[in-house]
Amino acid sequence: MNRARNVGLSVILFIALVSVWEAGVRVLQVPQFILPAPSKVAEALWRGLVSGVYIEHLYYTLVSTVLGFLLGSALGFGLGTGVAMSRRFEFFLYPYIVMFQSLPKIALAPLIVIWFGLGLSSKIVNAALVAFFPLLVNTIAGLKSADEERVNLMRSLAASEKQIFWMLRLPNALPFVMAGLDVAMIFALIGAIVGEFVGAKHGLGMLIQSMNFTMDVSGQFSVLLILSVVGLILNRCISLIRKRVLFWDPSEKEKVEA
Amino acid sequence: MSSSVIAVNALTKRYAARTGTVSALLPATAGEARLRGTAIAGPRKDIGVVFQAPVLFPWRSVLDNVLLPIDVQGLGRDGHRQDAMDLLNLVGLQGFEGRYPWELSGGMQQRVAITRALVHDPALLLMDEPFGALDAMTRELMNVELQRIWMEKKKTVLFITHSIPEAVFLADRVLVMTPRPGKILEDVRVKSARPRSLDIMNTPEFGEHVRRIRAHFNVKGGIDA
Numbered sequence: 001m002n003r004a005r006n007v008g009l010s011v012i013l014f015i016a017l018v019s020v021w022e023a024g025v026r027v028l029q030v031p032q033f034i035l036p037a038p039s040k041v042a043e044a045l046w047r048g049l050v051s052g053v054y055i056e057h058l059y060y061t062l063v064s065t066v067l068g069f070l071l072g073s074a075l076g077f078g079l080g081t082g083v084a085m086s087r088r089f090e091f092f093l094y095p096y097i098v099m100f101q102s103l104p105k106i107a108l109a110p111l112i113v114i115w116f117g118l119g120l121s122s123k124i125v126n127a128a129l130v131a132f133f134p135l136l137v138n139t140i141a142g143l144k145s146a147d148e149e150r151v152n153l154m155r156s157l158a159a160s161e162k163q164i165f166w167m168l169r170l171p172n173a174l175p176f177v178m179a180g181l182d183v184a185m186i187f188a189l190i191g192a193i194v195g196e197f198v199g200a201k202h203g204l205g206m207l208i209q210s211m212n213f214t215m216d217v218s219g220q221f222s223v224l225l226i227l228s229v230v231g232l233i234l235n236r237c238i239s240l241i242r243k244r245v246l247f248w249d250p251s252e253k254e255k256v257e258a
Numbered sequence: 259m260s261s262s263v264i265a266v267n268a269l270t271k272r273y274a275a276r277t278g279t280v281s282a283l284l285p286a287t288a289g290e291a292r293l294r295g296t297a298i299a300g301p302r303k304d305i306g307v308v309f310q311a312p313v314l315f316p317w318r319s320v321l322d323n324v325l326l327p328i329d330v331q332g333l334g335r336d337g338h339r340q341d342a343m344d345l346l347n348l349v350g351l352q353g354f355e356g357r358y359p360w361e362l363s364g365g366m367q368q369r370v371a372i373t374r375a376l377v378h379d380p381a382l383l384l385m386d387e388p389f390g391a392l393d394a395m396t397r398e399l400m401n402v403e404l405q406r407i408w409m410e411k412k413k414t415v416l417f418i419t420h421s422i423p424e425a426v427f428l429a430d431r432v433l434v435m436t437p438r439p440g441k442i443l444e445d446v447r448v449k450s451a452r453p454r455s456l457d458i459m460n461t462p463e464f465g466e467h468v469r470r471i472r473a474h475f476n477v478k479g480g481i482d483a
Contacts, residue, residue, distance in 0.1 A: 149313045157330045158301040167329065171317045248317045248358055 036218035045222035053207075054226060060202035061192055062230065064120055068127020069188035073181060075128065076135025083136075084143035085165065097136065105129045106194050113199040123203065126195035131184035138180030142173025175249050178242040185234045193227070294381055303331050306375030306413075308388040312367035314359040320346070320370055321355035327378040338377060345373045348407060365396040372404070376411060385417040389424070398456055401427055405453055423459060426467045434474050443474055 018038045024030070025037040032040065048054035082089045083097070109126055116122035146169045154164045196205025204223050211219040291298040293305070306327070314323045324342045328335055346355055349369040359367055368388060375383055388404075389397040401424060408415060419425050425432045432446040448467060450458055458464050 147313075149309055149311055150315065153307065153309065153313045154330065155301055156305065156307040157327050158303050159330045163330055167326070168315070171315070174317075248360070250316075250360055 033215045033217045036221055040218040041221040041225065044216070044218040045225060048219070048222055054204075054223070057202055057204050057207045058226060058230070060120065060123075060200075061189075061196065061204040061227075064123035064192040064195065064203065065127055065189045065230075065234070067120075068124045068129075068191055069131050069185055071124060072128035072131030072188060072191075073135045073184050076132040076180070076184070077139050077177065080136040080139025081143060084140045084169075101133055101137075105133075105191070109194050109198040112195065118199050118201055123192045123195035123200065127188040127191035130191035131188040134183040134187060135177070135180040138176040139173060142176030143169050145176070146172045175246055175251065178238070178246055182235070182238050182242070185238050186231055189227070189231055189234065303378065304381040306378065306380035306383045308368075308371050308375045308383070308385045310387045310390045312359070312364075312371040314367055314370055314374075316359050318358075319355065320351065320357050320359070320362070323359065323370055324355075324373045324377050326374055331378060333378060341379075342373070342377050345376055348410060349373050349403065364392055365400060368392065368400065369403070372407065376407075376413070381414070383413050383415045385415060387418055387420065390420070397421075397424070402456060404428065409452060422468050422471050423464075426464060426471070427454060427456075427459060432467070432471060434471055444471070446471060 022037050022039060025035055036044075045054075079093075079097070083094055084090075105126075108129065112125050112129075113122045116125050146164075150168055150172070151164060154168055159167070192203070193205035193208075196203035197209055200206040204227060208220055208223050211217075211223070293302065298305075315326065318326070321339075321342060324346065325335055325338065327333075328338045328342075343352075343355065346352060349372060351366065351369055351373070354362065354366070359370070362370065368391075372388070375385075389400045392400060404415075405428065415428075417425070417428055426446075426448055429448050432448060433442050434444045434446070435441065436443050446467060450461075450463065
């Protein structure tokens with residue numbers, strides 16, 4: 001397929017979609033507070049960006065997302081390693097983890113605001129909570145998936161369990177861990193936004209809430225646009241890291257070629 | 259220990275268990291295996307193992323895969339990098355040291371596995387159906403290659419196979435084993451001069467050895483009864 005032509009076609013498709021939206025809203029006279037025209041959304045986006053309001057709130061959301069992601073993934077990876085490598089650990093702790101996992105973590109957000117206040121820390125905890133499980137589950141699966149033959153090879157070389165972990169199980173678990181990070185990144189953003197919904201002084205989630213109260217729907221649309229771009233960028237960051245770390249993984253190569 | 263090639267011709271499906279025993283991955287059910295005067299009680303550093311699959315680590319380059327035993331046994335990479343390169347030359351993989359396993363064919367991957375089994379200079383090379391997963395042509399080629407490597411290194415090889423011609427072609431001694439309990443049924447000495455070419459498979463002595471070993475299987479009413 002011709003690449004330049006495809007890019008051209010997708011630009012035309014985008015313009016067509018936006019035009020249909022704009023025209024539909026105008027012709028059908030849809031009220032602003034139900035569905036704003038794209039031009040109104042663009043206007044709100046421009047206003048928010050130029051005044052610096054969006055940037056300021058974006059900063060708070062980004063900080064809580066990234067810190068929550070780091071905290072949650074580190075904990076998930078650590079606990080996952082414990083569960084995968086220690087029978088005792090698994091036996092005594094795993095039931096609680098499973099119980100906690102089936103709980104919708106978002107439902108804890110109000111409690112966390114009570115415990116950690118209206119500032120950044122409650123958002124970070126919230127983001128960490130939702131980012132935790134994808135890492136936990138994937139780490140366990142990854143560490144347990146080491147090929148029996150490879151373990152036997154290591155044993156035949158008189159390798160210690162520690163060596164088997166560092167030289168075999170850990171690198172072998174990396175594709176799983178990276179897939180977990182992929183999910184955890186987006187989950188962390190969700191966690192941070194929900195935290196900001198429930199109670200915050202800053203952040204894009206809090207901005208959406210306040211815009212909702214003032215029926216500023218075009219403003220909300222513009223924030224949603226920012227959020228989806230942020231999500232996309234965060235996701236790309238993880239993908240870049242993954243490509244670098246997993247250069248040897250055949251499934252990764254298929255993705256690159258695709 | 260004198261250098262020789264022993265091919266154990268396995269009648270049983272439990273071949274893996276048997277190499278397992280010798281390499282002490284599994285405890286022996288009876289008796290004792292001794293290597294260089296000491297009983298094999300656990301995994302040993304002076305044994306190199308080649309499995310049916312190459313069992314390479316995809317995140318390691320060819321050279322790093324070969325150096326795995328050096329890393330595990332803490333022998334120091336610096337002192338062994340040249341040995342590894344020499345061995346890679348010996349198996350015909352010069353120039354591939356920086357490649358990754360997915361870039362190699364099955365035969366090349368198995369050569370890497372053989373190199374890895376030799377790099378720490380073990381006293382005994384255990385090969386558990388190493389060419390079983392290769393196509394027939396590559397397999398014959400690898401047999402000739404293994405003989406060439408053996409003539410260079412002169413290590414005792416315990417080679418387990420289900421292929422009678424492979425056993426007779428490679429071995430100085432062919433031990434025919436029975437299924438459950440695994441007992442040695444016959445010890446056939448193959449005296450053909452080395453290097454043997456694939457042509458010896460057409461000689462009457464070769465055919466006689468093969469016929470004689472195969473007779474054991476026919477008595478049992480089929481392979482792997």
